Amino acid sequence: MNSVILSKNYIEPPFCEREILRYAGCKSVDAELSALLKLCIKEANGKFDYKVCYREFHISLDGDVCDFGAFRLKSEKLAANLSHCKRVIIFAATVGVEIDRLIAKYGRLSPSKALMFQAIGAERIEALCDTFCDDISSEMNVALKPRFSPGYGDLPLDSQNAIFSVLDCGKRIGLSLNDSLLMSPSKSVTAFAGISDIEEKHTTNKCGACNQKDCAFRGAL
Amino acid sequence: MTFQEYLKNNNVYLDGGMGTLLQEQGLRPGEYPERWNISHSDIITKIHKDYFDAGSNVVCTNTFGANALKFSDDELDEIIKAAVANAKAAKEQSISAKEKFIALDIGPSGKLLKPLGDLDFEDAVGVFAKTVSLGVKYGVDLILIETMNDSYETKAALLAAKENSELPVIVSNAYGEDGKLMTGATPSAMVAMIEGMGADALGANCSLGPEQLRGVAEELLENASIPVIMKPNAGLPKSVNGKTVFDVTAEEFSDEVASLMKKGVRVAGGCCGTTPEYIKALAVKTADFAAVPVEPKNITVVSSYTHAIKFDEPILIGERINPTGKKRFKQALIENDIDYILSEGVRQQEKGVHILDVNVGLPDIDEPKMLKTAVCELQAIIDLPLQIDTSDTAAMETALRRYNGKAMINSVNGKQESMDAVFPLVKKYGGLVVALTLDESGIPETAEGRFKIAEKILANAAKYGIDKKDIIFDTLAMTVSADNTAAVATLKALRQIKTELGCHTSLGVSNVSFGLPNRDAINGIFFALALENGLSAAIMNPFSQDMMKTYYAYKALKGLDENCAAYIGAAESFTTVAAAVVPETKKTxxxxxxxxxxxxxxxxxxxxxxxxxxxxxxxxxxxxxxxxxxxxxxxxxxxxxxxxxxxxxxxxxxxxxxxxxxxxxxxxAGGEKADGKGVFVIATVYGDIHDIGKNIVKLLLENYGFDVVDLGKDVPPEAIAEKVVELHAPLAGLSALMTTTVPAMEETIKQLREKAPWCKVVVGGAVLTQEYADKIGADKYAKDAMECVRYAETVTQRG
Structure with a gap:
């Protein structure tokens, strides 16, 4: 398999205040909190750069071993996620470094804002991934499985190394992998999105696939 | 002929893409192309030869990712040896009659530098230094640093090249569609830094096709006094039947690059998707193009990691990061309270200064260490250029080395000793240096005396190859209360230096009013007079209304403020501040x-x-x-x-x-200190760079009266243990976000138990649980910041 690494840039997806508040750990909102949120959105606005690079791979499954040609990964959960798939999109997405700078700045000056910017960044990168998956799904006219990232379920974080080795993330979207296996810029995602052979629309509810039922950030199912 | 000699009078053709050609030859996804220098030397040599034959003057070794982060020292040596040999073989075999050179190709390390990523600046310099030294060892003609999308990494690579070779170095960055580097730098900012450090050419490659890079090329040409490089992609990659196809043809590519060469681009080639066909088309089309001479631009400029500040309009340099006469600031320095320094920086930025002066000199303080910390921490959160203000040249060098951009330096003076110490640093790291018009005999009373010193300083700078555009003269504002001709002499010297030497000037304005009441009134008017006499920059207090009024009014009156918009915007804030100082005496x-x-x-x-x-x-x-x-x-x-x-x-x-x-x-401040509840040492553990949680805990602990000593993030176990022992701290708090760094937490606790058995250890962070905390032997797991405060209170009450 010698497929092509492609890149896409997106315009800003609309902000979802409800999601941001969920990431900030707030179940309700008062006037001061709402003002803080709006202030932070205003400051962050225009500082994002929505980029994705991706590549299509063939996949064959053998029990819990997923073989992508260029590399193999052993994960029961990923295998289950990719069942019925013969092809998969491996992608890396980032919203750029400026949000990290805002988080760092306010981490020193105003942790409440830093927390809000964290939440905004989380909402932004998820919105970008949703936009990308919708876009690819309609461009290729296929259904995509819910995206699955290193660290989900039993897929170890070191599968990041494999993803980075085939995507040229640094050159394409300015994304790099740290020794800790987390990424810089921090508001970035790598994931597998299986191309489903059976009629099954991908869902934006990432939490549905997760076993951590008591998670504070769990979205409404 | 050397590369530098050839570059002087000729257009230089680089080669084109390598990666896409190797993929066509069977390079698999995830396979390192650099290993092909050894395993497929015939293919690599053939590609190099095809480029030479197509008209390239320079081929770049297949070493884009050949660095010590990816390969062991032995393999790296083998790879670079083979890569240079392949290029040399191609040079021998080529039928081209052109001048031919071999460039050691250096791409990004693959890691983002701190503070955004996890690679330390000096480690990056070390990584590039290894590659450079091997290139020198195996005999390349020049070094090409390319595809850098971060200003700081560009600096690390360029510094490594300069420190480890005498070879010419050319530097090319990858700009995005917004015309900036991924980490935010504009082309003019890159010109300021790269040119300041003494590169032989600079430019842009990769990311985009030639048409989309036109804006970047124009900005580079407008600002650079060294040759400009353009090495664009063949447009954007597309997938056609599982193969990569680029959307700009050789014909279109060569047309567009040729038109950039007409505008002044002197070093041209191609990046991803270009082939020998593209280079040939370009070389043929431009064969009779005369090399456009590179004109010196004479731009006085400093830069940060995002933008350049040119001295073509009055510049405000915020003076508040300085302990002189400020008790609260001194206290912050002694307590290593970096947050206070940062907030002083941010507040000045909000007031509209263009540059921040950074002075952290105090007796009994390790100034090199403190200045380096201050510069790094300021650059992590503030994108203004900095003025490194110190009389300690060791501190100056440490700070300049770490500075991301082209700094302003404060200062050098006419004493031989000062010039001998400071000019080599300006030459090596780049910078715009403030030159004080005083020398061994002191400060001349007359303008003529100061002018003479300025001339002497310029002559000395020239010996080091430092141009007068990089010297900014401070004619020294003296106190008018001591000598009522003092201001006149300063102003006269300003005017003379500006008109006769054509140099920029700066002043620490407020000195003039020392010893007088209502100093701001004098300062504001003196500032206006100085501006009218040719002052380029003022080191000043942006919280002084009189100074800010002068600044905005002057710009409005001199036609430097379209529609007086800036003045009107600022005038609003003048009234708000005025209202705020009205005392509210009526309330009880x-x-x-x-x-x-x-x-x-x-x-x-x-x-x-x-x-x-x-x-x-x-x-x-x-x-x-x-x-x-x-x-x-x-x-x-x-x-x-x-x-x-x-x-x-x-x-x-x-x-x-x-x-x-x-x-x-x-x-x-300066008076008695309230009794704290005890010292609480906190840190994010080694390997972890997440500090929001830790900062939250710190904030709340401080609120509740604890003396918090914050060691920051990514802190080695020994450092935490040492601090706890030194302060005999009753409490230590450790934070970790990731499972991968919990072992570092465990090791820290182990060391604390050995060296500081009295200390209670509380842990927290996203991945921690009670179970984990028990396993690694913590005294307490706090699920959130409040719980940490509550626990700390029980410990100090017991104690």
């Missing part, structure tokens, strides 16, 4: 106090500070803390524990309380 202390509680609970930061200030007139500081701030915090803290208040709200209150505490701290 009681009214203030209930208002203060409410302000803290609601999280009104500024109001909490203002109310505290008003209260301090009649209420002792400790009473305000115990009767107002702490009860308010308790109300919010209890609400958080009962889940009626959420974390952001808790933090807003904590910040409001902090602003109240800050007022109290300033009020008491």
């Amino acid at each position: 202390a009681e009214e203030f106090s209930s208002e203060l509680q409410r302000a803290v609970i609601k999280g009104f930061k500024e109001k909490s500070g203002e109310l505290t200030k008003a209260l301090l007139a009649s209420v002792p500081p400790l009473e305000i803390v115990n009767n107002e701030i702490i009860p308010a915090l308790n109300i919010v803290g209890n609400g958080f524990e009962n889940k009626t208040v959420y974390l952001p709200q808790l933090l807003m209150s904590a910040e409001a309380a902090k602003s109240a505490f800050e007022v109290i701290k300033s009020f008491m």
Whole structure:
């Protein structure tokens, strides 16, 4: 398999205040909190750069071993996620470094804002991934499985190394992998999105696939 | 002929893409192309030869990712040896009659540098140094640093090249569609830094096709006094039947690059998707193009990691990061309170200064260490260029080395000793240096005397190859109360240097009013006079209304402010500030106090500070803390524990309380210190760079009266243990976000148990659980910041 690494840039997806508040750990909102949120959105606005690079791979499954040609990964959960798939999109997405700078700045000056910017960044990168998956799904006219990232379920974080080795993330979207296996810029995602052979629309509810039922950030199912 | 000689009078053709050609030859996804230098040397040599034959003057070795982060030292040596041999073989075999050179190709390390990523600047320099040394060892003609999308990494690579070779170095960056590097630098910012460090050419490659890079090329040409490189992609990659196809043809590519060469681009080639066919088309099309001469631009400029500041309009340099005469600032330096320094920086930025002066000199302080820390921390959160202000040349060098961009340097003077120490640093790291017109015989009283010193300084700088555009003269504002001709002499010298030497000037304006009442009035007018006499930059206090009024009014009056928009914008703030200083004498202390509680609970930061200030007139500081701030915090803290208040709200209150505490701290600075509850050392553990949680805990602990010593993030176990021992701290707090760094936490606890058995250790962070905390031997797992505070209180009460 010698497929092509492609890149896409997106315009800003609309902000979802409800999601941001969920990431900030707030179940309700008062006037001061709402003002803080709006202030932070205003400051962050225009500082994002929505980029994705991706590549299509063939996949064959053998029990819990997923073989992508260029590399193999052993994960029961990923295998289950990719069942019925013969092809998969491996992608890396980032919203750029400026949000990290805002988080760092306010981490020193105003942790409440830093927390809000964290939440905004989380909402932004998820919105970008949703936009990308919708876009690819309609461009290729296929259904995509819910995206699955290193660290989900039993897929170890070191599968990041494999993803980075085939995507040229640094050159394409300015994304790099740290020794800790987390990424810089921090508001970035790598994931597998299986191309489903059976009629099954991908869902934006990432939490549905997760076993951590008591998670504070769990979205409404 | 050497590369530099050839570059002087000729257009230089680089080669084109390598990666796409190797993929066609069977390079698999994930396979390192650099290994092909050894395993497929015939293919690599053939590609190089095809480029030489097509008309390239320079081929770049297949070493884009050949660095010590990816390969062992032995393999790296083998790879670079083979890569240079392949290029040399191609040079031998080529039928082209052109001048031919071999460039050691250096691409990005693959890691992002701190503070955004996890690679330390000096480690990056070390990584590039290895590659450079091997290139030199195996005999390349020049070094090409390319595809760098970060200003700091560009600096690390360029510094490594300069420190480890005598070869020509050309530097090319990858700009995005917004015309900036991924980490934000504009082309003019890159010109300022790269040219300042002495590269032989600079430019752009990769990311985009030639048409989309036109804007970048124009900005580079407008600013650079060295040749400009353009090495674009063949447009954007597309997938056609599983193969990569680029959307710009050789014909279109060569047309567009040729037109860039007409505009002045002197070094041209191709990046991803271009092939020998593209280079051939370009070389043929431009064969009779005369090389456009590279004109010196004479632009006085400094830069940060995002933008350049040109001295073509009055420049404000904020002077507040300086301990001279500031008790609160001195205290911050002694306590290593970096947050205070940062907030001084941010406040000045908000006032509209263009550059921040950074002076952290105090007796008994390790100035090189402190200055380096201050520069790095400021650059992590503020994108303004900095003026490194120190008389300690060791500190100056440490700071300049770490500085991301082209710094302003304060200062050199006419003493031989000063020039001998400072000019080599300016030459090596780049910079715009403030030159004080004084020398071994002191400060001349007359303008003529100062002018003569300026001439002497310029002559000495020239010996080091430092151009006069990189010297900015300070004719020294002396106190007019001591000598009433002092201001006149300063102004006269300013004018003379500006008109006769054509140099820029700066002044520490406020010295002029020393010893006089209402100093701002004198300062404001003196500033206006200085501007009219040719002052380019003022080191000044941006919180002085008179200074800011002069600045905005001057620009409006001199036609430097279209529609007076900046003046009108600023004038609004003049009135607000004026209103705010009207004393609110009618309210009683009681009214203030209930208002203060409410302000803290609601999280009104500024109001909490203002109310505290008003209260301090009649209420002792400790009473305000115990009767107002702490009860308010308790109300919010209890609400958080009962889940009626959420974390952001808790933090807003904590910040409001902090602003109240800050007022109290300033009020008491230099005087007696309130008794703290004890020292609490906190850190994010080694390997972990996440510090929001730790910062939240710090904020709340400080609110509750603990002396928090924050060691920052990514802190080695030994450093934490040492600090705890040194301070005999009863408490240490460790934070970790990732499972991968929990072992570092465990090791830290182990060391603390050995060296500081008295110390209680509390842990927290996203991945921690009670179970984990027990396993690694912590005294306490705190699920959130409030729980940490509550625990700390029980420990200190016991103690």
